[in-house]
Amino acid sequence: MPRISEKAIQMPQSPIRKLVPYADAAKARGTHVYHLNIGQPDIKTPEQVINKMRNLDREVIEYSHSAGYPSYRKKLTNYYNNLGLNITEDNIMVTTGGSEALLFLMQVCLNQGDEVIIPEPFYANYNGFATSSGVNVVPVTATIDVNFALPPIEDFEKLITENTKAIIICNPANPTGYVYSQEEFEVLKKLVIKYDLFLFADEVYREFCYSGKALSVLSLEGLDDNVVMIDSVSKRYSMCGARIGAIVTKNKEVLENALKFGQARLSPPTLGQIAGEAALETPQNYFDEVKEEYKARRDYVVNRLASMEGVKCPMPNGAFYAIAELPVDNAEAFCQWLLEEFSYKGSTVMFAPAAGFYSTKGKGLKEVRIAYVLNISDLTNALDCLEKALPQYQQEKMMAKSDLNNFN
Amino acid sequence: MPRISEKAIQMPQSPIRKLVPYADAAKARGTHVYHLNIGQPDIKTPEQVINKMRNLDREVIEYSHSAGYPSYRKKLTNYYNNLGLNITEDNIMVTTGGSEALLFLMQVCLNQGDEVIIPEPFYANYNGFATSSGVNVVPVTATIDVNFALPPIEDFEKLITENTKAIIICNPANPTGYVYSQEEFEVLKKLVIKYDLFLFADEVYREFCYSGKALSVLSLEGLDDNVVMIDSVSKRYSMCGARIGAIVTKNKEVLENALKFGQARLSPPTLGQIAGEAALETPQNYFDEVKEEYKARRDYVVNRLASMEGVKCPMPNGAFYAIAELPVDNAEAFCQWLLEEFSYKGSTVMFAPAAGFYSTKGKGLKEVRIAYVLNISDLTNALDCLEKALPQYQQEKMMAKSDLNNFN
Numbered sequence: 001m002p003r004i005s006e007k008a009i010q011m012p013q014s015p016i017r018k019l020v021p022y023a024d025a026a027k028a029r030g031t032h033v034y035h036l037n038i039g040q041p042d043i044k045t046p047e048q049v050i051n052k053m054r055n056l057d058r059e060v061i062e063y064s065h066s067a068g069y070p071s072y073r074k075k076l077t078n079y080y081n082n083l084g085l086n087i088t089e090d091n092i093m094v095t096t097g098g099s100e101a102l103l104f105l106m107q108v109c110l111n112q113g114d115e116v117i118i119p120e121p122f123y124a125n126y127n128g129f130a131t132s133s134g135v136n137v138v139p140v141t142a143t144i145d146v147n148f149a150l151p152p153i154e155d156f157e158k159l160i161t162e163n164t165k166a167i168i169i170c171n172p173a174n175p176t177g178y179v180y181s182q183e184e185f186e187v188l189k190k191l192v193i194k195y196d197l198f199l200f201a202d203e204v205y206r207e208f209c210y211s212g213k214a215l216s217v218l219s220l221e222g223l224d225d226n227v228v229m230i231d232s233v234s235k236r237y238s239m240c241g242a243r244i245g246a247i248v249t250k251n252k253e254v255l256e257n258a259l260k261f262g263q264a265r266l267s268p269p270t271l272g273q274i275a276g277e278a279a280l281e282t283p284q285n286y287f288d289e290v291k292e293e294y295k296a297r298r299d300y301v302v303n304r305l306a307s308m309e310g311v312k313c314p315m316p317n318g319a320f321y322a323i324a325e326l327p328v329d330n331a332e333a334f335c336q337w338l339l340e341e342f343s344y345k346g347s348t349v350m351f352a353p354a355a356g357f358y359s360t361k362g363k364g365l366k367e368v369r370i371a372y373v374l375n376i377s378d379l380t381n382a383l384d385c386l387e388k389a390l391p392q393y394q395q396e397k398m399m400a401k402s403d404l405n406n407f408n
Numbered sequence: 409m410p411r412i413s414e415k416a417i418q419m420p421q422s423p424i425r426k427l428v429p430y431a432d433a434a435k436a437r438g439t440h441v442y443h444l445n446i447g448q449p450d451i452k453t454p455e456q457v458i459n460k461m462r463n464l465d466r467e468v469i470e471y472s473h474s475a476g477y478p479s480y481r482k483k484l485t486n487y488y489n490n491l492g493l494n495i496t497e498d499n500i501m502v503t504t505g506g507s508e509a510l511l512f513l514m515q516v517c518l519n520q521g522d523e524v525i526i527p528e529p530f531y532a533n534y535n536g537f538a539t540s541s542g543v544n545v546v547p548v549t550a551t552i553d554v555n556f557a558l559p560p561i562e563d564f565e566k567l568i569t570e571n572t573k574a575i576i577i578c579n580p581a582n583p584t585g586y587v588y589s590q591e592e593f594e595v596l597k598k599l600v601i602k603y604d605l606f607l608f609a610d611e612v613y614r615e616f617c618y619s620g621k622a623l624s625v626l627s628l629e630g631l632d633d634n635v636v637m638i639d640s641v642s643k644r645y646s647m648c649g650a651r652i653g654a655i656v657t658k659n660k661e662v663l664e665n666a667l668k669f670g671q672a673r674l675s676p677p678t679l680g681q682i683a684g685e686a687a688l689e690t691p692q693n694y695f696d697e698v699k700e701e702y703k704a705r706r707d708y709v710v711n712r713l714a715s716m717e718g719v720k721c722p723m724p725n726g727a728f729y730a731i732a733e734l735p736v737d738n739a740e741a742f743c744q745w746l747l748e749e750f751s752y753k754g755s756t757v758m759f760a761p762a763a764g765f766y767s768t769k770g771k772g773l774k775e776v777r778i779a780y781v782l783n784i785s786d787l788t789n790a791l792d793c794l795e796k797a798l799p800q801y802q803q804e805k806m807m808a809k810s811d812l813n814n815f816n
Contacts, residue, residue: 001633002573002606004665008516014671017474044467053679056461059452061647061683066425096504096651099673107540108416112520128672132515134542165410198410225409239469241678243504243651257412263422264536265507270649271461271679275469 011131015124015356019332022339023350032347033339034374034382039174041320041373043238043293045275046286052278053271064270066262068094068246072277076246079280083206085218091248093258094268094276098204098232098245099125102168104258105228105247106133109198114165116200119151121323121357121364123174123202138164139359144325144367147314148176150184156191166198167191172205172214175357175369176323177298177316179214188217192226198254199223204232204245205319207287210295214318224250233272235320237279238290242272294320297372297379304383305370308390313370322370323354327390331355331368334393342389349382349389419539423532423764427740430747431758440755441747442782442790447582447728449781451646451701453683454694460686461679472678474670476502476654480685484654487688491614493626499658501666502676502684506612506640506653507533510576512666513636513655514541517606522573524608527559529731529765529772531582531610546572547767552733552775555722556584558592564599574606575599580613580622583765583777584731585706585724587622596625600634606662607631612640612653613727615695618703622726632658641680643728645687646698650680702728705780705787712791713778716798721778730778731762735798739763739776742801750797757790757797 016038023033067073073089080087095101102125110116112134118126120139130137140155142148156167167188172179180188192199201217217227232245247258262268298315301322305313310327328334332353342348354367372379424446431441475481481497488495503509510533518524520542526534528547538545548563550556564575575596580587588596600607609625625635640653655666670676706723709730713721718735736742740761750756762775780787 001659001661002517002604004516004661005519005522007519008665008668011515011665011668011672013668014474017671038471040471042468045469049469050464050467053461053464056458059458060450061453061457061649063446063448063648066422096677097673103673107419108412109410111413111415112542114413125672125674128669132669132672134520196410240471241469241675243675243677251409253412257416257419260416260419260421261536261540263425264419264533264540265505265511266533267649267651269504269651269677269680271683272677275679 007131012124012127014128016352019335019339019350022336026339026348030346031343034347034349034378034385036370036372036374036382037350037352039235039320039371039373040240041235041238042375043290045239046237046279046282048281049237049239049275049278052274056274061270063267064273066267067259068092068268069273069277072273075277075280080248083216085216087218087248091250091255093247093255093262094273095245095247095262096265096268097234097243098202098230099129101230101245101247102126102200102202103129103132104261105200105230105254106130106135107261108254108257110135110165113163115161115163116166116168117156117159117164118168118359120359121148121175121354122168122359123170124356126168127359136163137359141360141363142176144312144314144323148173148178148323150180150187153187153191160195164195164197166200168200168202170202172209172318174205174319175321175352175354177319177321179209179212179318182215185215185217185220189220189223192223197226199227200230201227202230204230204235207236208291208294208320209318210291210298211317218248228254233276233279237282239275239279242275243269244272244276294372297376298322300376300379301370301372301383308387310390320372322372323367324370325366326368328366328393331366335368337393338385338389342385342392344385344388345381347381347385349385415539420532420535422536424760426764427743427747427758430744434747434756438754439751442755442757442786442793444778444780444782444790445758445760447643447779447781448648449643449646449728450783451698453647454645454687454690456689457645457647457683457686460682464682469678471675472681474675475667476500476676477681477685480681483685483688488656491624493624495626495656499656499663501655501663501670502681503653503655503670504673504676505642505651506610506638507537509638509653509655510534510608510610511537511540512669513608513638513662514538514543515669516662516665518543518573521571523569523571524574524576525564525567525572526576526767528767529556529583529762530576530767531578532764534576535767544571545767549768549771550584552720552722552731556581556586556731558588558595561595561599568603572603572605574608576608576610578610580617580726582613582727583729583760583762585727585729587617587620587726590623593623593625593628597628597631600631605634607635608638609635610638612638612643615644616699616702616728617726618699618706619725626656634659636662641684641687645690647683647687650683651677652680652684702780705784706730708784708787709778709780709791716795718798728780730780731775732778733774734776736774736801739774743776745801746793746797750793750800752793752796753789755789755793757793
């Protein structure tokens, strides 16, 4: 039997999805599972999108241009220009989700063995794209005590070597919900200029910012060749399944070379692009309502967590995630226990253990990522489960320990 | 300005799409361009698919399972089992087109620097996926004189080194239209067993076989761990834009590891999967009619080419491509000239220069790939263009040469 590759062996499992078999088993036993582990919102996709699909005026579902439909890219420029960014069609390549955008950027900009610095905890799939591309991830640790703010410039500089090629940020951040300030952007700008680095910014949660506005790296002056923005329709319009994203940059060389990777895979999904183009007609009140809803959920979740003994959860200002530190030694074991051994009123809750969002071994062991993507009624039941589970788990652990001591 | 990667520089441009700027310029001048360069059929997508989209019963366009919707995979097993293959849901991972299937397989099965042997001419994007994965393509040359049959076993064995890890075939073949025989399959089986190799078979043109049936590598006994089939809905249902394909294999290790790469990109396109599932309801008469149509086009194209002086074109038995050798020194220069300098009755024709489908430098320089994806009326006009163009091009070249001689 031929052997698989080293890369495949190294390829990390998704920390968001690795507990799925336990969730499936719980469901098979008849237990309801509240999924706060994955960023799949229950928010409705705009009716403009659903109606467009229901009036599909195609006879052949053809390939599009490898960089995406020109009509779609044209309309995207309006969207970006309304944000105060000065973007032309030639600055945009449509991709198969933000995922493909990141994968292409790593391949286009970094050599085998090059290093990319990423503030941790970070969106775990960055590891996957780095492994795919033979790129080494160098984490710079942000901490829960300062609400996961950008680590100080010295922490970055300590990590920079001749192999450092890029910095990746996510703003607003998955999994922390942190939104970077203008001052933090200036720090990043200083680093990028001083060491001639690429700055990739994953800005797919732009619309989910609960006070003030999320800045875009594209607004940083004098960085046109360094800065690349990753975008996606997934969260903005609650259409994760469309698999439509974009690379947006003024660096022509990067975009032209990304297009070669894009040509190899022929084109981004046609139906998703039709959906994406229709989504640009979504009225403002959709976003206002969705933001209000998420804000209410965030406030509810953070307040409930604050009332639980031993739980620490800073208030996130963006996206729809919160990182909570739990009074347990190993959050992954606890999450698995929630699925395997716990239920309350026939239900349990699933979180993503946060250790998978850290690259440094041993960090985030007590933390979980909570995606507040369910309505408040479901969130209430889910957090009721957590509230009941924590003391029960602690007691069981204590008893197991005392049993162990009796044996000794 | 930070430098892009070596990989990006090495990444080949698509030979199918590289002349696109000349085609765009021709169109801008008002010349109609018949696109025989790209495998984008004009055949209608089955009405079962279009109707499904028009009755879309979703409120949220969500992620699917990373391996594809279970309901879709379940129905796919019926499709494969009707072909006489014994496939379960656990043998299938749904991918974003056949493209992603191939990319994942290279990443999962081959290390940096490993070699994959591919009979050339081959689908040019295999080069792209190999470059992405740091894999070296080793071509074994098939020739137009024997209709692009599988090269003899000795030709393969000469190329096998300790780094050889896999063989890729495409059956029915893009770009040659060749369909492998049982005897050729036995040769491949012998090689794969003797050298413990993976055999990846791109079988996306299965339904387009004009006499007899295309065999599947999955029917080869005793090769469950070696054989992986790549599939796609693109051509079968004329829905290239759906971007839905599949990895099908009994090798659990390959599939489990491919799923890690699949988790990193979250899920294949949801709308495309809905389309793919609906497409499985397509009645047999759709395929019968489409096959008849392509057969008529093939016969027309090959007969017209046979009547042109100096043109050689073997009769392909599958897919919807033919390779033709033209009486020109450099088919790429000729293809460019067709777009830049030629028109007949306001039209011209675009082919894919075949050199881009060979990995060996200098092979296929006089050949083009013709995709007979247009109706016979369009094919007639397109081939009228070629018939007029060839003598005109030869005369212009001769005059240019004699001008040059006069200068000497």
